[in-house]
Amino acid sequence: MPETIDLDNELAAERHHLTESRAALRRMRDRAEALFGVGDKVAGDAYTAEQLGRHMARRVAELADDPGTPLFFGRLDFDDSSYHVGRRHVVDDAGEPMVLDWRAPLSRLFYRASVRDPQGVGTRRRFGFVRGELTSFEDEHLDRGEELGTSSRILTAEIERPRVGPMRDIVATIQPEQDELVRAELTDSICVQGAPGTGKTAVGLHRAAYLLYLHRERLRRSGVLIVGPNTAFLSYISAVLPALGEVEVQQSTVDGLIDRQPVRAADSEAATLVKHDVRMAEVLRRALWRKLAKPTEPIMVPDGSYRWRIDPEPLRRIVDEARREHLPYAIGRERVRARVVGLLQRQSEYRTGNSPGEPWLRRMGKVAPVTEFLDAAWPAVTAEGLVVEVLTDPSVAEGILTAEEQEAIRWVKPPRTVKAARFSAADQLLIDEVAGLLERETSFGHVVVDEAQDLSPMQARAIARRSEHGSITLLGDLAQGTAPWAAADWRDTLGHLGKPAASVVPLTIGFRVPAAVVALANRLLPALAVRVPEAVSLRRDGDLAIIAVPDPSELDSATLVEVTAALEHEGSVALIAADSAVERLQGHLTAAGIEHATPDDVEAEARVTVVPATVAKGLEYDHVIVHEPADIVAAEPRGLNRLYVVLTRAVSRLSVLHAKPLPAPLG
Numbered sequence: 001m002p003e004t005i006d007l008d009n010e011l012a013a014e015r016h017h018l019t020e021s022r023a024a025l026r027r028m029r030d031r032a033e034a035l036f037g038v039g040d041k042v043a044g045d046a047y048t049a050e051q052l053g054r055h056m057a058r059r060v061a062e063l064a065d066d067p068g069t070p071l072f073f074g075r076l077d078f079d080d081s082s083y084h085v086g087r088r089h090v091v092d093d094a095g096e097p098m099v100l101d102w103r104a105p106l107s108r109l110f111y112r113a114s115v116r117d118p119q120g121v122g123t124r125r126r127f128g129f130v131r132g133e134l135t136s137f138e139d140e141h142l143d144r145g146e147e148l149g150t151s152s153r154i155l156t157a158e159i160e161r162p163r164v165g166p167m168r169d170i171v172a173t174i175q176p177e178q179d180e181l182v183r184a185e186l187t188d189s190i191c192v193q194g195a196p197g198t199g200k201t202a203v204g205l206h207r208a209a210y211l212l213y214l215h216r217e218r219l220r221r222s223g224v225l226i227v228g229p230n231t232a233f234l235s236y237i238s239a240v241l242p243a244l245g246e247v248e249v250q251q252s253t254v255d256g257l258i259d260r261q262p263v264r265a266a267d268s269e270a271a272t273l274v275k276h277d278v279r280m281a282e283v284l285r286r287a288l289w290r291k292l293a294k295p296t297e298p299i300m301v302p303d304g305s306y307r308w309r310i311d312p313e314p315l316r317r318i319v320d321e322a323r324r325e326h327l328p329y330a331i332g333r334e335r336v337r338a339r340v341v342g343l344l345q346r347q348s349e350y351r352t353g354n355s356p357g358e359p360w361l362r363r364m365g366k367v368a369p370v371t372e373f374l375d376a377a378w379p380a381v382t383a384e385g386l387v388v389e390v391l392t393d394p395s396v397a398e399g400i401l402t403a404e405e406q407e408a409i410r411w412v413k414p415p416r417t418v419k420a421a422r423f424s425a426a427d428q429l430l431i432d433e434v435a436g437l438l439e440r441e442t443s444f445g446h447v448v449v450d451e452a453q454d455l456s457p458m459q460a461r462a463i464a465r466r467s468e469h470g471s472i473t474l475l476g477d478l479a480q481g482t483a484p485w486a487a488a489d490w491r492d493t494l495g496h497l498g499k500p501a502a503s504v505v506p507l508t509i510g511f512r513v514p515a516a517v518v519a520l521a522n523r524l525l526p527a528l529a530v531r532v533p534e535a536v537s538l539r540r541d542g543d544l545a546i547i548a549v550p551d552p553s554e555l556d557s558a559t560l561v562e563v564t565a566a567l568e569h570e571g572s573v574a575l576i577a578a579d580s581a582v583e584r585l586q587g588h589l590t591a592a593g594i595e596h597a598t599p600d601d602v603e604a605e606a607r608v609t610v611v612p613a614t615v616a617k618g619l620e621y622d623h624v625i626v627h628e629p630a631d632i633v634a635a636e637p638r639g640l641n642r643l644y645v646v647l648t649r650a651v652s653r654l655s656v657l658h659a660k661p662l663p664a665p666l667g
């Protein structure tokens with residue numbers, strides 16, 4: 001059987017290449033560490049030493065080898081050469097490539113070459129690994145018209161593998177439609193509308209890694225930011241970028257971006273709605289700029305034996321001019337101060353014949369008459385102070401907000417001082433909005449926003465301020481919108497984000513949810529009032545069980561039985577329930593001696609996670625057990641959308657237990 005022997009030899013050769021590549025990576029890391037050690041001795045000054053130190057530490061971290069993940073996952077054979085494709089570049093001692101980074105231009109062919117357009121690739125080889133051990137490979141001879149596409153055994157195994165712990169990268173199996181998005185230009189802002197499990201999150205994270213590779217210096221200076229819906233989601237995705245060698249990407253919720261003040265108050269529902277409404281931006285802008293007043297008094301500045309004077313007319317001109325320059329408010333104020341001092345300087349030069357020096361200019365900027373003029377014509381404002389004013393007396397919103405809306409946000413008991421004010425979570429948005437009117441925010445080079453369908457206009461504006469000079473990748477699914485302000489059309493969100501021209505691209509191939517489960521969830525779509533393309537599941541496997549429990553008092557115990565049965569299978573188990581039922585169910589599990597974790601504890605040993613329905617977004621588990629869908633739907637106005645999210649978390653099996661009738665579209 002010569003074919004078998006040949007294959008064995010091939011496999012042995014590939015394993016040898018893997019061992020050699022690992023050794024080469026270790027030597028690269030040793031060299032980096034050695035350099036790290038001498039870095040502070042060769043660097044001239046403390047600053048350079050620190051910079052160099054940080055650079056080297058990063059380099060060493062980037063070169064870390066994770067024995068659990070394969071160093072390469074594919075190979076491309078051309079006529080006269082072949083390359084292994086992997087998570088990062090590995091070179092031998094002579095600098096020759098042993099593994100090409102998946103982001104290198106040549107590696108692109110691994111994802112994109114096809115029989116129709118082989119782009120010079122003769123054979124594409126994919127490797128199968130078990131716990132870091134290379135165990136198999138699969139060849140597509142594109143030059144002989146062989147192509148596996150999504151029927152690749154290795155791709156199927158990867159998609160169907162049991163899920164444990166945090167999210168993993170998908171570099172080995174990025175699909176052409178995903179690759180197109182991952183490798184979009186840095187200057188392109190894109191919006192990805194994708195059904196559940198189509199790889200939106202994966203695409204966003206890989207795009208961040210790709211852009212960092214291609215524009216390393218530029219993006220390192222300006223930074224890359226990933227915005228996610230909650231901390232459970234952020235911990236779930238936190239391992240992906242480091243596994244790709246990217247250790248310096250900031251990940252945050254929107255609240256985390258804008259937390260200038262502690263949250264010490266809660267809003268009514270009506271107040272929350274108003275504060276997230278884009279009209280609040282207009283209210284705050286008006287409240288701020290109304291503070292400018294026309295100068296009516298001259299400025300008189302005694303200066304030794306002289307006395308300088310500026311009349312109201314030139315002062316008015318200075319204020320008007322600065323206003324027309326559309327500068328942020330605080331910068332405008334300083335501009336006015338500088339121009340006033342400029343006029344004083346000219347008078348002084350004219351009268352004394354000398355040019356006053358820096359100290360004189362600084363003193364003039366601060367003398368009482370100048371400060372008093374500024375405080376009257378262009379008063380100093382703090383973001384917190386202005387928000388306190390508006391919430392104490394919302395009448396400034398006249399004509400923008402209705403009388404009821406003004407009442408909804410009015411503070412019943414205004415604080416005596418700004419310091420004593422107790423701000424709510426939504427107030428942080430208002431404070432951030434004003435801060436953006438006062439000063440310029442620094443922009444990230446690229447921002448990835450996940451679960452973007454739930455951004456309120458004011459949240460989108462907070463992100464816009466941080467990406468004014470950069471591009472964005474917006475990821476979401478309109479059908480999964482659960483916030484009261486959830487978008488019905490991506491154009492609206494893109495407008496608030498300041499990227500109205502971004503293209504909206506659909507993803508439709510589902511990698512997570514088995515076809516039977518997708519079919520169930522899709523029954524909800526017509527009731528969700530959004531127009532989105534349905535997902536087509538790649539997964540033919542999977543089980544769906546809908547279990548009616550006739551006696552409501554037995555629903556919890558039936559759920560417990562289902563959890564116990566689920567533990568017979570490999571992989572993770574999630575019990576998802578209406579938030580109000582979570583504590584009770586946790587109690588039952590504890591009483592039954594079943595270990596269980598919370599969704600933000602991704603390192604937990606427990607195989608069962610109890611997930612409140614409102615936290616399930618973006619997460620996935622092998623076996624999902626949904627407890628009483630009717631309660632999940634009843635808990636909030638967009639409960640059906642929430643149920644759609646909950647039903648689409650299952651990778652292999654979904655069990656739905658109900659005592660109440662199933663919500664209409666499912667019944």
Ligand SMILES: Nc1ncnc2c1ncn2[C@@H]1O[C@H](COP(=O)(O)OP(=O)(O)OP(=O)(O)O)[C@@H](O)[C@H]1O
Pocket residue numbers: 158159168169170173174175178194195196197198199200201202203477511512617618619620648
């Ligand atoms: N090309 C791929 N190869 C293998 N697995 C993939 C691929 N694309 C996505 N997946 C897997 O499918 C699952 C769903 O991906 P992901 O969470 O990115 O989807 P999503 O569109 O963000 O889902 P949701 O809308 O539910 O948030 C993940 O386990 C991911 O690793």
